[in-house]
Amino acid sequence: DGGITQSPKYLFRKEGQNVTLSCEQNLNHDAMYWYRQDPGQGLRLIYYSHIVNDFQKGDIAEGYSVSREKKESFPLTVTSAQKNPTAFYLCASSSNQPGQGTPGKPQHFGDGTRLSIL
């Protein structure tokens, strides 16, 4: 079955450590996204990518980095510069907007990764 796989499900980070969250999709989607969700809050956009080898900062990109070397994969690195990384991280993918006047399709989401500080 097609879908989005995020791993690991739970992740613990030590002080000063970088950690990488994996996101893989087999839906043949061009666009991929990373969101952060704090308890009881909405989703905030970290980074997004519409095409391989290209990505843009979202609303809260500081302290995070991404790469998009393959269409299927969009890993997120939480760097030591992110001082409050404890959150639920969701990866999503979608078809690109087909054109002006056709606002496009919804996203498919992975099951998320819960990141905590040790």
Next chain:
Amino acid sequence: AQKITQTQPGMFVQEKEAVTLDCTYDTSDPSYGLFWYKQPSSGEMIFLIYQGSYDQQNATEGRYSLNFQKARKSANLVISASQLGDSAMYFCAMRGGRDDKIIFGKGTRLHILP
């Protein structure tokens, strides 16, 4: 800039009653899409319903309908005959703009009472 506002942080509704979850949006782009997602306590995001800015009819999907009032920039979700399993967090989202971002509101936590 695009913005989504959900003004109801929490709602309590009796089982079998209809419920309306509010969503207003702001965008200067004429082409956009509006979505509603359900997030149970397990955390996964479940797509419920979609409305395109050029759609003439309100979207419906089973017990879900979207009350789209373009002039007011509102896209309220209506759930008919609520069930206990509808208890969850509900998010309104918008896609559009030159950079084709997808942004979310802060959500409404819905509690269905038996």
